[in-house]
Amino acid sequence: MEKLDLTIGGMSCSHCVHAVRTALAGVNGVRVDDVQIGAATVAFDAGVANESAIAEAIEDEGYSVVDTKRWRESGG
Numbered sequence: 867m868e869k870l871d872l873t874i875g876g877m878s879c880s881h882c883v884h885a886v887r888t889a890l891a892g893v894n895g896v897r898v899d900d901v902q903i904g905a906a907t908v909a910f911d912a913g914v915a916n917e918s919a920i921a922e923a924i925e926d927e928g929y930s931v932v933d934t935k936r937w938r939e940s941g942g
């Protein structure tokens with residue numbers, strides 16, 4: 867699995883965390899690892915999902931993706 871750290875703008879409370887988590891969980895091939903106010907980390911299958919689909923799901927909820935950092939899960 868590829869990993870993606872996202873820096874997210876517009877999040878301010880637990881409602882936002884829930885909305886972002888739900889949006890990410892709805893993207894095919896994505897496993898949500900962590901969501902906090904202003905940031906999220908997901909694992910994704912690069913054969914199914916991609917960075918733009920992940921960012922789009924967040925932006926569809928009204929938040930902005932400020933930065934992304936892609937890395938590879940070790941030991942896999």
Ligand SMILES: [Cu+2]
Pocket residue numbers: 877878879880881882883
């Ligand atoms: Cu909120």
